[in-house]
Structure formats: C-alpha cells, structure tokens
Amino acid sequence: MPELPEVETVRLGLHRGVAGRTVGQVTVTHPRAVRRHEAGGDDFAARLTGRTVLAARRRGKYLWLPLDSGDALTGHLGMSGQLLVVPGDSPLQKHLHVRLRFADGGRELRFVDQRTFGGLLVVPGGEPVPPLIAHIARDPLDPEFDDDAFVARLRTRRTGIKRALLDQTLVSGLGNIYADETLWRARLHGERPTDRLSRPAARRLLAHARDVLSAAVEQGGTSFDALYVSAEGVSGLFEQSLNAYGREGEPCNRCGAPIRRESFMNRSSFSCPRCQPRPRAV
DNA sequence: AGTGACGCCTGGGAGC
DNA sequence: TGCTCCCAGGCGTCAC
Known part of the structure; x- marks a missing residue:
C-alpha cells in the first residue's frame, strides 16, 4: 500500500525518468483512471499533449508533475496504483489504464492500477501546490513542517x-x-x-x-x-x-x-x- | 467545524 | 475442482 516512503520512491523515479521531456501521444484505456478529470479523457489527453514536464513533486501521498503550460499532471496511487517508466515495447500490463508516450521516443510513462482507487487528472496550477491538494497537510519530512x-x-x-x-x-x-x-x-x-x-x-x-x-x-x-x-x-x-x-x-x-x-x-x-x-x- | 461511517474496487486465499 | 466469502485500505463524500 503506497504511503509516503513508497510515493517518494516513485517521485524520485519520475523525476529521473520524465522531467524535462515533452509529452507525445496520450492514451486512456480505462475511463475510471481519469474519473477525477471532470472534462473527460479526451480533454485530459489534450491538456498533456505537447507539454513539457518540468519536475516531479509530492505532498503527502499525492504526486504531481508541473507542466510548462502552468497545469500539473496530478495523481494518487490509491491502494494499488503504479506509475512506471518503461520502454515502449515492454509487454502491456493487465491493469494498464493510461499511457503517456514522449516526443523523444524514449521510455514511456504508464499508470497501472488493479483496484482503481487511484487516478490521474490535469489541474491548473502546479506551484507551489495544485489547489486540488491544498487541503493535504505537510508531511513530517517536509522541512517546513511546523x-x-x-x-x-x-x-x-x-x-x-x-x-x-x-x-x-x-x-x-x-x-x-x-x-x-x-x-x-x-x-x-x-x-x-x-x-x-x-x-x-x-x-x-x-x-x-x-x-x-x-x-x-x-x-x-x-x-x-x-x-x-x-x-x-x-x-x-x-x-x-x-x-x-x-x-x-x-x-x-x-x-x-x-x-x-x-x-x-x-x-x-x-x-x-x-x-x-x-x-x-x- | 469536527468526527466518524460508508462506498468504491479486484485478486488471492480460506473454507466448504 | 469450483463456488462463496472475506480481506487488503486511501480518500472523497455525507450525515450528524
């Protein structure tokens, strides 16, 4: 069950794997994975395509990737979610719900989630924290924790x-x-x-x-x-x-x-x- | 406003 | 073997 240490480990991998890269094709294969993106899967994909990922950030168990558009690709792993950075020709996971390919043709980002408690959405505002996540307190490892x-x-x-x-x-x-x-x-x-x-x-x-x-x-x-x-x-x-x-x-x-x-x-x-x-x- | 209950999900394992 | 039931639990929502 992903808690802070697991989510932080994923964040580090995302930072290494996708920061600085520009999104190419986005495919949503399970609508439930983007259910919190109210405008729907097509809008979700449109807001990502052509945008460059600036970094990978975390607040509590939430992750987000600030984009050069001012939006942020935001996600929660829920109980069983995974964000994987893998070669584009690796076998498709059984519970693969979202694929982000990149313009450079390198490794792609996959959201895989068996129990579908997790999900992704694109929200406005990635700095310092997307408003969606504003209610989440800082964690004990945050230097600004009071x-x-x-x-x-x-x-x-x-x-x-x-x-x-x-x-x-x-x-x-x-x-x-x-x-x-x-x-x-x-x-x-x-x-x-x-x-x-x-x-x-x-x-x-x-x-x-x-x-x-x-x-x-x-x-x-x-x-x-x-x-x-x-x-x-x-x-x-x-x-x-x-x-x-x-x-x-x-x-x-x-x-x-x-x-x-x-x-x-x-x-x-x-x-x-x-x-x-x-x-x-x- | 704070508190707590509920529902969402699927696969694996126990029990029959 | 195959069926049913239970368990894992984060978080948004809702009632009080």
Whole structure:
C-alpha cells in the first residue's frame, strides 16, 4: 500500500525518468483512471499533449508533475496504483489504464492500477501546490513542517491517536503500515485519546513518525508483493524492518510478547499487548 | 467545524 | 475442482 516512503520512491523515479521531456501521444484505456478529470479523457489527453514536464513533486501521498503550460499532471496511487517508466515495447500490463508516450521516443510513462482507487487528472496550477491538494497537510519530512502547530492541533482533537495520524489534513504521508510502526516505536496504543497526550509525548510521537518514514524512504519503501514497486519496477526493502504491521502472533522485537491484531475502522491494527497497553475505558 | 461511517474496487486465499 | 466469502485500505463524500 503506497504511503509516503513508497510515493517518494516513485517521485524520485519520475523525476529521473520524465522531467524535462515533452509529452507525445496520450492514451486512456480505462475511463475510471481519469474519473477525477471532470472534462473527460479526451480533454485530459489534450491538456498533456505537447507539454513539457518540468519536475516531479509530492505532498503527502499525492504526486504531481508541473507542466510548462502552468497545469500539473496530478495523481494518487490509491491502494494499488503504479506509475512506471518503461520502454515502449515492454509487454502491456493487465491493469494498464493510461499511457503517456514522449516526443523523444524514449521510455514511456504508464499508470497501472488493479483496484482503481487511484487516478490521474490535469489541474491548473502546479506551484507551489495544485489547489486540488491544498487541503493535504505537510508531511513530517517536509522541512517546513511546523512541529509546534502539529502538537497543538493534535492535542485539541477529540479522537484516538491512530485516527489522528491517518488524518491527512493534520499530518500527511502515514497510512496503516507506518501509523502502526510509529505507535509501536512510541509505545502507545492507537486508541489513546489525543487530548490526553502530554506535549512531550506528542513530540516523541512525531519524532518516531519522522524516524520510521525516513528509514523506510532509505530502503525504497515496503513491498508486500508486486503491487508496489518504484517507477523502475524495483521492490522496496523495508518489509524486513517492520516491528508491528502484519506480524500477528510473532514475538515483539522489544519484549517478546506475541504481537496482537485488532479490528479498527474495518481494517487491522497491529501492536504489542505489553509495550502498548490499551487505554483504560473512559 | 469536527468526527466518524460508508462506498468504491479486484485478486488471492480460506473454507466448504 | 469450483463456488462463496472475506480481506487488503486511501480518500472523497455525507450525515450528524
């Protein structure tokens, strides 16, 4: 599941692979992939054709490619989306939805997405952030992330810590995997109320989020299967560094207690029952 | 305004 | 073998 480290790995590959190049032919083979482009697939293609890609940028889990027209090709990978930079004669992927060929005839950009939660669209304004993405908070690795503001906002929330970590308007980039890893490192249960966290505890939580995200970026992200790969098709290596996520029944790497799995928001949360005790019921 | 529930999707695996 | 059911979960939308 692409979260910040995976999306950042893709962004780096896009920057290397398509920045400075001019778009040639654009083909949309699955309309759902461009459903957020309200003017439709033909307009989507027309706004890209002949434009030059200036860079590859990211805010949270969103990616965008600013164009010389002032628009930006914007995308979200959702659960299973991939943006691949591959030779034009490579085999067509089963869930290939959008193809961007370039005027130079070199490698092409492909959007592949099994579950189609992701998508692409062209929006006006790529600098500093497309308005479409303005509601997404900065991520903890962003040099302009405001630690004090985060701590203050977190403590005014009336919800559980994990819910807050997953709220992309509060802090971006964390999904289920890295939220669980952050909580394990911080020795906090995800259902601890945000408004009862001390300022130092909130700061420690943020520091752990930062540590786990930067370690995962260095490893190229987490790949459970072929669904997540970099733009060059390479798997990430962080899975072997996971301490909580997906480790139900395996011993905690700190205390040896078997990692537990709990149901949360119709999905799973993994934590150590000893290091991360459930909060007492209110 | 903040909070939380819901629906969108497909493939793989478990169970029968 | 083949069917059904369940699970993975990010995010926009909507109700309260």
